[in-house]
Amino acid sequence: MEMIDVLAICGSVREGSLNRALLHAAQDLADDPFRVEVWDDHSLIPRVDGTRGRPFPEAVGALRDRVSVADVLLLVTPEFNRSIPGVLKDIVDWLAILAPPRPLAGKPVMLMSASPNRFGGVFAQLHLADALRRVGAEVLTDFDVAVGFAHRHIDDGGILVGEEPRRDIAQLWRRVLPLVGEGKRAVPA
Ligand SMILES: Cc1cc2nc3c(=O)[nH]c(=O)nc-3n(C[C@H](O)[C@H](O)[C@H](O)COP(=O)(O)O)c2cc1C
Numbered sequence: 001m002e003m004i005d006v007l008a009i010c011g012s013v014r015e016g017s018l019n020r021a022l023l024h025a026a027q028d029l030a031d032d033p034f035r036v037e038v039w040d041d042h043s044l045i046p047r048v049d050g051t052r053g054r055p056f057p058e059a060v061g062a063l064r065d066r067v068s069v070a071d072v073l074l075l076v077t078p079e080f081n082r083s084i085p086g087v088l089k090d091i092v093d094w095l096a097i098l099a100p101p102r103p104l105a106g107k108p109v110m111l112m113s114a115s116p117n118r119f120g121g122v123f124a125q126l127h128l129a130d131a132l133r134r135v136g137a138e139v140l141t142d143f144d145v146a147v148g149f150a151h152r153h154i155d156d157g158g159i160l161v162g163e164e165p166r167r168d169i170a171q172l173w174r175r176v177l178p179l180v181g182e183g184k185r186a187v188p189a
Pocket residue numbers: 012013014016017018019020078079080081082083114115116117119120121
């Protein structure tokens with residue numbers, strides 16, 4: 001089967017982030033044909049200020065191009081006040097601007113989250129899914145991987161060691177495969 005190119009973005013820029021640990025576990029647990037590349041240029045992305053369209057700031061243009069060619073976008077989000085952090089909202093808003101190549105139109109997107117509380121960030125996933133669907137993204141998963149009490153599942157080295165979340169992630173890759181595998185891939189508009 002052809003390789004499935006997944007671009008993964010974490011919504012946290014915090015050192016010791018639980019969500020970055022989750023993202024790296026998702027990368028490690030992705031078997032063939034998935035190939036997961038982590039995008040980590042948050043510091044280069046300016047705030048969205050309402051000046052829409054081209055020319056995009058260089059890093060924004062590069063991100064829009066990279067997302068456009070990815071087969072799947074994986075967003076791993078913290079929850080801040082039952083929503084997503086501003087840093088991730090800016091990224092989504094830059095990607096959502098309706099100028100060619102329209103990176104989110106028809107784009108298959110997987111969502112994951114981690115939080116120290118019991119709900120694991122499901123409210124953030126709800127908001128994120130809503131924003132993504134509004135601009136025509138195809139949200140493939142929500143709530144499948146929402147790691148509650150995440151600090152108990154992640155060791156001091158930032159490794160997700162919890163058996164249950166690791167099993168959930170592996171299951172999610174298997175479930176997503178037929179949705180994005182050969183012949184079923186969404187074609188961006
Ligand atoms: C401003 C702020 C608001 C927060 N609100 C929530 C919340 O609504 N729900 C929740 O589960 N955790 C909330 N938290 C706790 C975060 O889930 C926690 O800090 C988490 O570790 C952040 O993700 P990270 O470790 O990937 O950076 C909040 C944290 C901050 C700083």
